[in-house]
Amino acid sequence: MTNFPASPEKSPAFGHTSGVKNRQRWSMAGCLAVLALMAPTAVFAQAAPVVAPADVDAPPPVARPQPNAPPRRIAPPPQLPAPQAAPPAAIPPAATPAADPNAPADPNAKKEPSVEEKALRGVVAIERAGQPISLGVALAGDGRILAALSPLGSGNDLEARFADGSVARVKLGHHDRTWDLALLVPQSGRWTEGLVASTRDPLRTDATIRGFTMGQKGKPTVAQTVIRGRKNLLGADDATLANAFELGSRVSPLDLGAPIIDEDGRVVALLGRGCSPNEGRPCTPVAFGIPMSAIRSFLRTVPPTAVAPAAWLGIQGSSEVGMFAKGVRVQSIAPDSPAAEAKLKGGDASVSDMIVAVDGVPVTSPEQLAEVIRTHAVGEKVPLTVFGQGKYRQVTVVLRQAPDPRAAPKAPPAHPAELPTLGDAAPPTQARPRADVLERRR
Numbered sequence: 001m002t003n004f005p006a007s008p009e010k011s012p013a014f015g016h017t018s019g020v021k022n023r024q025r026w027s028m029a030g031c032l033a034v035l036a037l038m039a040p041t042a043v044f045a046q047a048a049p050v051v052a053p054a055d056v057d058a059p060p061p062v063a064r065p066q067p068n069a070p071p072r073r074i075a076p077p078p079q080l081p082a083p084q085a086a087p088p089a090a091i092p093p094a095a096t097p098a099a100d101p102n103a104p105a106d107p108n109a110k111k112e113p114s115v116e117e118k119a120l121r122g123v124v125a126i127e128r129a130g131q132p133i134s135l136g137v138a139l140a141g142d143g144r145i146l147a148a149l150s151p152l153g154s155g156n157d158l159e160a161r162f163a164d165g166s167v168a169r170v171k172l173g174h175h176d177r178t179w180d181l182a183l184l185v186p187q188s189g190r191w192t193e194g195l196v197a198s199t200r201d202p203l204r205t206d207a208t209i210r211g212f213t214m215g216q217k218g219k220p221t222v223a224q225t226v227i228r229g230r231k232n233l234l235g236a237d238d239a240t241l242a243n244a245f246e247l248g249s250r251v252s253p254l255d256l257g258a259p260i261i262d263e264d265g266r267v268v269a270l271l272g273r274g275c276s277p278n279e280g281r282p283c284t285p286v287a288f289g290i291p292m293s294a295i296r297s298f299l300r301t302v303p304p305t306a307v308a309p310a311a312w313l314g315i316q317g318s319s320e321v322g323m324f325a326k327g328v329r330v331q332s333i334a335p336d337s338p339a340a341e342a343k344l345k346g347g348d349a350s351v352s353d354m355i356v357a358v359d360g361v362p363v364t365s366p367e368q369l370a371e372v373i374r375t376h377a378v379g380e381k382v383p384l385t386v387f388g389q390g391k392y393r394q395v396t397v398v399l400r401q402a403p404d405p406r407a408a409p410k411a412p413p414a415h416p417a418e419l420p421t422l423g424d425a426a427p428p429t430q431a432r433p434r435a436d437v438l439e440r441r442r
Contacts, residue, residue, distance in 0.1 A: 115261075115263065115264065115265040116210055116222045116261075116265070118265055119195060119210075119212075119259070119261050119265040120163060120212070120220060120221075120222065121163045121193040122137055122138045122140070122163075122193055122194045122195040122259075123135060123136075123137060123138075123163070123212050123220040123258065123259065124136040124137065124138055124145050124147075124160045124161065124162055124163075124191075125160070125161040125214065125218050125219070125220060126145075126147055126151070126152070126158060126159075126160060126161075126170075126184070126257065127158070127159045127160070127161055127167070127218065128153075128157055128158055128159070129157065130159075131218075132161075132214055132218035132254060133151050133152070133254065134147060134148055134151035134152070134214075134253075134254060134255075134256045134257045135147070135212060135214060135220055135254070135255060135256070135257045135258035135271075136148075136160065136184065136257045136258075137194070137195050137257070137258070137259040137267060137270065138162070138191045138193065138194035138195065139194045139195070140192075140193075140194035140195055140196045141192070141194065142194060143186060143190040143191050143192070143194070143308060143377070144173065144183055144184065144185050144186070144306075144308070145160055145170060145183070145184040145185075145186070146181070146182075146183060146184075146257075146270060146295070146299075147181075147182045147183075147184055147257035148180050148181070148182065148256040148257035148270070148271065148272050148273065149175045149176070149177065149180050149181055149182040150180050150256060150272070150273045151253065151254075151256050151257065152172065152182055155171075155172035155175075155182075158170045158171070158172070158184065160184065160186060161218065162191050163193065166189065168186040168187065168188050168189045168191075168379070169186070169187045169188065170184040170185060170186050170187065171184065171185050171187060172184060172185075173185040173302070173303075173305075173306030173307075174298075174301070174302045174303060174306045176298050176301075177235070177236035177237065178235040178236050178237065178239040178241070179235060179241065179272060179290055179294045179298060180235065180236070180256075180272035180273050180274065180290070181270070181272065181290065181294075181295065181298045182257075183298075183299075183302055183306060185306055185307065185308055186308055186377075187308070187309060187378060187401070188377065188378045188379030188380075189377050189378070189379050189380065190308070190376075190377035190380070195259060195261070195265070195266065195267050196266055196267065197266060197267050197292050197295070197296070198261070198262045198264065198266030198267055198268045198292065199266075200262055200264075200266075200268070202227050202245070202260070202262060202268040202269065203227060203229060203230075207262060207263070208262065208263040209225050209226070209227055209260060209261070209262065209268070210222055210223070210224070210225060210260070210261050211223045211224070211225030211249075211255070211258060211259075211260050211261075211271070212255070212258040212259065213252060213254075213255045213258065214252065214254035214255055220258070223249075223255075224249060225247070225249050225260055226247065226248035226249045227245050227246070227247060227248070227260070227269075227289060228246045228247065228248040229245075229246055230243045230244065230245060230246065231243075231244060231245075231246040231276075231288075232244070232277075233274040233275060233276055233277070233286070233288055234274060234275040234276075234277055234283050235274055235275070241274055241288070241294075243291060243293075244274060244288045244289065244290065244291065245260075245269050245288055245289030245290075245291060246288060246289075247286075247287060247288060247289060251271060251287035255271055255287075256271050256272065256273055256287065257270065257271060257272075258270070258271045259271075260289055267292070267295075268289075268291075268292060269289030269290055269291055269292065270289070270290040270295060271287055271288075271289065271290070272287070272288060272289075272290045273285060273286075273287060273288075274286060274287075274288045308377065308378070309378050309401040309402075310374055310378075310401070310402060311373050311374060311376050311377060311378050311380070311399035311400070311401070312337070312338065312373075312378075312399065312400055312401060312402035312403075313337065313338055313339050313369075313373050313397065313399065314333060314334035314337020314338055314339045314340060314402075315328075315330050315331075315332065315333050315334070315337070315339045315344065315346065315355075316330075316331045316332040316333075316346075316366075317329055317330050317331055317355065317366050317369065318331060318366065319364055319365045319366070320349070320354060321364075322354070322387075324387065324390075325354055325356050325387040325392075326354075326356070326364055327354045327355050327356040327357070327362075327363055327364060327387065328354065328355045328363055328364070328365065328366055328368075328369045329349060329352060329353075329354050330344055330345065330346040330347075330352050330353050330354070330355065331346055331347070331352070332346045332347075333345075333346045337400075338397040338398055338399055338400055339397060341397070341398070342384070342395045342396065342397040343395075344384075344386065344395065345388060351388075351389075352388065353386045353387070353388035354386065354387045354388060355369060355384055355385070355386055356385045356386065356387050356392070357384070357385040358372045358373065358382060358383075358384055358385075359372075359376070359382050359383055359384075360383075360385075373399065376399055377399070378399055378400055378401045379398065379399065379400070380398070380399050381396055381397070381398050381399075382396070382397055382398075382399060383395070383396050384396070384397060
C-alpha cells in the first residue's frame with residue numbers, strides 16, 4: 001500500500017510540479033497583460049464614430065487613448081460593454097405635419113357663410129319690365145313674398161328676382177294700405193330659402209342690426225341700419241301707426257320692402273313708407289320700420305285665395321297592381337297638358353303607361369299621385385318613373401297651372417257674314433294653320 005506524502009517539502013516531485021505550474025501562471029498573466037494593452041485600440045478601430053448632419057446635434061466624440069499614456073488595466077474583452085452608436089438624424093414627417101394654430105387658413109377650404117350672407121338668400125328684388133322697383137323678403141317654408149305696397153303702383157306686371165338669378169311672375173295676393181304691406185304670390189316656382197321672424201327686441205343695448213339695400217344691377221347687398229326708437233307715425237288715410245320704428249339711417253326708395261334683421265339673421269322689421277306728423281304743417285314722408293306685431297296681424301288676415309296656383313299634370317288614371325309593377329295606369333290625357341307634352345301614353349292597358357313614382361316618391365293611387373304633384377310648383381321640372389311596354393323609363397314633365405274650368409268658351413263670331421260660305425275652307429285664325437296653308441300651296 002502506497003502512502004502519499006503529507007507536504008511538498010517531503011516530496012521532490014511535488015515541488016517540481018509546483019514550479020511548472022507557477023511558470024504557467026506567470027506566462028498566462030503576461031499574455032493577458034499584452035491582450036489588455038491591445039484591446040482598447042482594436043475596439044476603437046472597429047467602432048468608428050457616426051457623423052451626424054450639420055443641422056442635427058451629434059453626441060460628443062469618444063476620446064481616443066494617447067500614445068504616451070500609461071496603460072490601463074481593463075476587464076477582459078468578453079466582459080467589455082458593446083460600443084454605442086450615434087443616434088440617427090431626425091427626419092421631419094412629410095405626410096402629416098403637425099397642425100400649427102398660427103398657420104394661415106387653406107384658401108381652398110369651404111368657408112362657412114356669415115349670417116348676412118345666409119339672410120341674403122331670402123331677400124328678393126321686385127321688378128317691372130326688367131327694372132328694379134323695390135325689395136321684399138321670402139317667407140320661410142311658404143314661398144310667398146312680403147313687400148312694401150307703395151312702390152308697386154297698380155300691382156300689375158310684377159316679377160320677383162331671387163338670389164340665384166331666377167325670375168318668377170308674381171301677383172298681388174293681399175295688401176294693407178295703412179301699414180304699407182303687400183303679399184306677393186309667385187305664379188311659378190317655389191323659393192324655399194326664406195326668412196323667419198325674430199322674438200328679440202331690436203332696441204336692446206347689445207343688439208346688432210343689419211339691413212339691405214338695392215345694389216348694382218338690382219342685386220341686394222347688406223347695409224348698415226340704425227333704429228333710434230319707437231314713434232307714432234301716420235299711414236294711409238291718416239291712420240295712426242302705433243310704435244313704428246324710427247330710423248336713423250338714410251333709406252333709398254328702392255330699399256322699401258327690405259327686411260331688417262338681428263344678429264341671428266331673423267327679421268325684426270320691414271321697411272315701409274309713412275308720414276311724420278308736424279304741428280301746423282303737412283306731415284313729412286319718411287321711411288320707417290314696420291314692427292313684427294303689425295306684420296303678424298297682416299299675415300293673419302290673408303285670404304285663403306291668396307295662394308300659389310296648383311301644379312297640374314293632366315291625366316286621368318286608376319290604381320293597378322301588375323305582375324312587374326304597381327302604380328297609376330294612365331287612362332286618358334288632357335290635350336295641351338304637361339303629360340301630353342311629355343308623350344305619356346293613355347288608353348288600353350296593353351299600350352298605356354303606368355306611373356310608378358314621382359321624383360322618386362312611389363305612387364299607387366290617383367289621389368296619392370295628385371297629392372305628390374301638388375307638393376311641386378308650377379314651372380318645375382319633375383321626373384316620373386313610368387312602366388310601359390314591358391320596361392321602365394324616366395320621363396321629365398314641366399308642370400303648369402291647371403286651366404280654369406269656369407273660363408267661358410270662346411265666343412262665336414258676332415256677324416253671320418264672318419262665317420265661311422259653303423264649299424270654302426275655314427279662315428285661318430292662328431299663325432301655325434296659316435303656315436300649313438302656305439305649305440300646301442307650294
